[in-house]
Amino acid sequence: MFECFEAYITPKVDLTKEQLRYMCSLATVRKVRRRQLLVKEGEVCRHKIFISKGLLRTYRLKDDGNEYIMRFSPENSWNVDHESYNNQTPTKYNVDALEDSELLLWSKEDFDELIAAIPAIRAFSDRIKESSYDASQERVLMNISYTAEEKYEDFITSFPDIFRRVPLHMVASYLGVSRETLTRVRQARFKQQKDN
Amino acid sequence: MFECFEAYITPKVDLTKEQLRYMCSLATVRKVRRRQLLVKEGEVCRHKIFISKGLLRTYRLKDDGNEYIMRFSPENSWNVDHESYNNQTPTKYNVDALEDSELLLWSKEDFDELIAAIPAIRAFSDRIKESSYDASQERVLMNISYTAEEKYEDFITSFPDIFRRVPLHMVASYLGVSRETLTRVRQARFKQQKDN
Numbered sequence A, B: 001m002f003e004c005f006e007a008y009i010t011p012k013v014d015l016t017k018e019q020l021r022y023m024c025s026l027a028t029v030r031k032v033r034r035r036q037l038l039v040k041e042g043e044v045c046r047h048k049i050f051i052s053k054g055l056l057r058t059y060r061l062k063d064d065g066n067e068y069i070m071r072f073s074p075e076n077s078w079n080v081d082h083e084s085y086n087n088q089t090p091t092k093y094n095v096d097a098l099e100d101s102e103l104l105l106w107s108k109e110d111f112d113e114l115i116a117a118i119p120a121i122r123a124f125s126d127r128i129k130e131s132s133y134d135a136s137q138e139r140v141l142m143n144i145s146y147t148a149e150e151k152y153e154d155f156i157t158s159f160p161d162i163f164r165r166v167p168l169h170m171v172a173s174y175l176g177v178s179r180e181t182l183t184r185v186r187q188a189r190f191k192q193q194k195d196n
Helices: A002-009 A017-025 A082-087 A108-117 A119-145 A148-158 A160-165 A168-175 A179-195 B002-009 B017-025 B082-087 B108-117 B119-145 B148-158 B160-165 B168-175 B179-195
Strands: A028-032 A037-039 A047-053 A055-061 A067-074 A077-079 A094-097 A101-107 B028-032 B037-039 B047-053 B055-061 B067-074 B077-079 B094-097 B101-107
Touching (some): A002 A017, A002 A047, A017 A108, A017 A119, A067 A160, A082 B119, A101 A108, A119 B067, A119 B082, A148 A160, A148 A179, A168 A179, A168 B119, B002 B017, B002 B047, B017 B119, B047 B067, B047 B108, B067 B077, B067 B160, B101 B108, B108 B119, B119 B148, B148 B179, B168 B179
Antiparallel strands (some): A047 A077, A055 A067, B047 B077, B047 B101, B055 B067
């Protein structure tokens, strides 16, 4: 489990062996089964989660009973609700596993200790936050300016691996497009590819 | 001009008079007329901009000729394209003035100097970034999960002042809803209010 994390972090952050050992010593290992709920709406997001293996989904359950997917978190990525984590307030989101997954969890207290002790980890954490923010802005732009066809194409190009691993209705939910529209878009694309 | 900024920053950041004077000494004052372009797509976003008076708009011009509005920046708020500013890469966005505006500009070099010298300004800048990120996530959720009616209601409630100051087609562009749909939503709302 820690080998995955070491292979991920080593090229990204300049850490001594001792610092890496310290970082790993603060993490809790957790295995979750497919469909298992990890964080529930109304709870406080108390951990930064690194996904060593598997796939998590962050979604909002609306009053109309529909699920709206905010994020897919595959292996070698992080999952955290920044707003809930930073302010230690209840989250609006649920997090569950779409595949059997292996995770490393750092509590806020431990992670705060870590970034206070090791500036390189703070800088790395800041970089992750910056790029999450940029990606979020990019997604807003996509949401307001792309057609359903463009959203679909963009998703396939940006996340080909996730596209293969999740059902189409979840892609539709992530894109904010109805399942019917996305099915139509996909069929038109198949037809076009066959015709060419 | 600096009085507006002082009134804004004083309750938010604990600065000595000297620090405040230093901060203001690094700012450039700029006045722009309504419709004047301030940042052009392809340029690098070189400044953090504080709006003392007026209203700016950040938008993307798509190949189809349509404008998609990412942000309205009224008085007492900041305007910056983080991705372009942080990486000093070309921005995808245009920024123009929707009203005659008065601005304070800090170059990246000067602002970097400022946050290195005064930790309270760094902490404040980090807080602004955190809440911009949270707002961006909130907007993604709205984009993918709200109906046109809910988007319209949310905008009126969240930004009543901006709603009064910009034409409806710009609200539609910000929300990612067609002008026709938003006109229909507004008419239905008027009718409902009259009937009640």
